Amino acid sequence: MDRSTETAIPTAQTTFEATGAIALLDADGVVVGWSQTAHRLVGYSAGEVVGHPASHLLMSTEDKAKAPGVTEEGGAHGRWSGSARLRHRDGHGIDVRLAVSSLSGQGERRQWVVSATDTTTPPPWEAAASVAATPHLPGNLPVGVVIRDDQLRCTWVNDSQGAKDGIPARQRLGRTLTEAAPGAESEMLEALMCQVLASGIPRVNVQCRGPFPPGTGEASSLVASFFRLDDVQGRALGVCTVIVDATDTRRARERLAILGEASKRIGTTLDVMRTAQELADAAVPLLADYTAVDLAQSLLHGEEPLARLGAPDGRIPVFRRSGLASVRPGAPESLFARGEPVSVPPTSPFTRVIRSGTSHFEPMLDASPGTLLDQQDAARAAAAREHTMHSLMVVPVHARGTLMGTAVFVRTENPLPFEKDDLLLAEELVSRAALSLDNACRYTRERSAALTLQRHLLPHHASGGPAADVAWRYLPADSHHGVGGDWFDVIPLSGARIALVVGDVIGHGIHAAATMGRLRTAVHTLASMDMPPEELLAHLDEQVIRMGREEADREDTAATIGATCLYAVYDPATQQCTMARAGHPPAAIIDPDGAVTFPELPAGLPLGLGGVPFESVTLKLPENSVLALYTDGLIETRNLDIDVGMNRLAAALARPGLPLEELCSAAVDTLPARTPEDDITLLLARTRALDPTQVASWQFQAQDEKAVVSHARTLVARQLSQWGLEHLVESTQLIVSELVTNAILHGSNQCDRQGAIGLRLLRHEVLTCEVSDTSDCHPRLRHPRTTEESGRGLFLVTQLSDRWGTRLTPDGKLIWAEQRLPPGR
Structure with missing residues (x-):
């Protein structure tokens, strides 16, 4: 559980840490029992208080005037609570909260137990109410009180206690706890009461399970505190037991623990399928016995999510099972394996969730033949009957107003149906997962776009x-x-x-x-x-x-x-x-x-x-x-x-x-x-290396232009005939004539006249003709006027070759031209 979750949970163990003075009053408001916690709070010992009206401890006149009405007002409802100011033994005042609860004993006698708590700390029932967050607690004091004598026999009990431990008052009065409800839990609590009775040291925040005896009702979590009551001589009069039902506290803590664990397990990667599976794994078995997460197929391919809560034309989008978890090996409840497309009938609850964007909550699932679910989705109804699915929640997965899929939560092994709090928990789980899914989808789209762009490039x-x-x-x-x-x-x-x-x-x-x-x-x-x-x-x-x-x-x-x-x-x-x-x-x-x-x-x-x-x-x-x-x-x-x-x-x-x-x-x-x-x-x-027979090269002296060009044309014609390329002789001779002439005319100022011009033919996939000289001046293709006699050489080369170009060499430059060879050559 992360730190934010821990600080958000006021645990049940702190419920009674602030429990203050415990006093027992008779029907007339006279103190008949006094605890050591009361001694520590107001400074009076049992001998100084027992036998005196409790109103003597009230400091203000207003509180004293109200004191006689405590029992009267409490008698109407069996309980009362309010603020008061007590007089400490040294004379200063103490602001406290008083809680008065009516006790019933044998012979219809009534007594009152009073708890006084310093206002700097909330009373236990308010702490419990803040933890459990149940709306009925402020109006119904959730504290059970039992007074036991020095033999630990029950002498007094309030009306709330029976609802907590399941022991009726007639079965409890006059008996010890082990006599009224035998069992290991009772023996443990009775042993603690013996210790408190002997030592006088209170024991607070003792966790136990109800009801007593076990198996007589729904299990609940109880937190008990024990205080010894002393008589006027300071001798042990008995033990006062105060019990708060922390079942709602425990459930709230469990739900927050689930959320805390889910926050660590969901969204560990930017993979959509992995995140969906993490959501399913987080819900089983803590919340559900079977969970399936179905996501829109478009999301899995890095495409945009669905239009807001459904396709605009009313069609049901294609979903794919992305997450699957069950308490049963192999998830036999699922009609579809993970990764398979999921069919959604147009009239099923799943479709309504997709279209409305709201959750479907069915705590008591009825899938018997002939029911509405059986008529709308016969396949899922049959699976529900086969695997004893008895409680169902379907929650939409959406973020930023767009639907991404649905999450299904089902109970099969757990006999308890889902509650509204379970639905809130499921929606919170899905909401957290949806944020991770949305991030994963956006990343998937960006990654897909980058991959597509890169592959095209x-x-x-x-x-x-x-x-x-x-x-x-x-x-x-x-x-x-x-x-x-x-x-x-x-x-x-x-x-x-x-x-x-x-x-x-x-x-x-x-x-x-x-x-x-x-x-x-x-x-x-x-x-x-x-x-x-x-x-x-x-x-x-x-x-x-x-x-x-x-x-x-x-x-x-x-x-x-x-x-x-x-x-x-x-x-x-x-x-x-x-x-x-x-x-x-x-x-x-x-x-x-x-x-x-x-x-x-x-x-x-x-x-x-x-x-x-x-x-x-x-x-x-x-x-x-x-x-x-x-x-x-x-x-x-x-x-x-x-x-x-x-x-x-x-x-x-x-x-x-x-x-x-x-x-x-x-x-x-x-x-x-x-x-x-x-x-x-x-x-x-x-x-690879070109075969020597694929290359022919010559060197020329640039002394006589006509002689060099004529000689080059003759050598080219002879070489092409040896290669069987006679059909290219004429075009190649024209190309060689123009390139060699340009080399002589434009490179003559820098050539050394000793092998200054080179000619090379290469026969590979194409026929390449290369002419090199010692000039680094690049030729330019231009369109001469009709009156000009020169400047048409490169234009002619362009017409005769497939492509031509030039490049610099360590000794000058090289002009090349390529001609396509016939297939097979």
């Missing part, structure tokens, strides 16, 4: 083309941490090359997924410009900084945008791989023999910080090497060091010859948790 059919075979795995983070901003990409480049990209946006949720989509688009745009890796990361860094400034200008967000990225370009013609990274974990390279290395690569700063240039590294990769790019979620967790994770990943990847898909699975299966704390992305690429 990530590649679905990435291919490495002639450069590599690729495989990947993407695992979203668990429901607690939320979807992150991991992404990967395989981008085809000119000349049979590919770009491999893996990145990770800082943060989680739909915002991170949207940012990831923007960065992925930016990488595609920059990659299409054939930038070197280090230059691409520099431009991407500028893009992230601009995005961060845009976010900072918005008043509704102050999130900092940042990301890490690793960008690699692999050329199957040269088998070289150039890569650079921005704060990202290094790539892993697995050679054909299975040896795993993490190449030394400058880490760089994460994207969005700026100020520091990025560096790239170029490596030679043998054919059938595997390049592994990943995010930190694969190698790092809250409780796992990154070095341990990298060693674990290396061990999982060191399997030469294993298919990439199986290698991906092997790497992911080594994770310590099945649901990761962070997104996990793994991209594997097994490199």
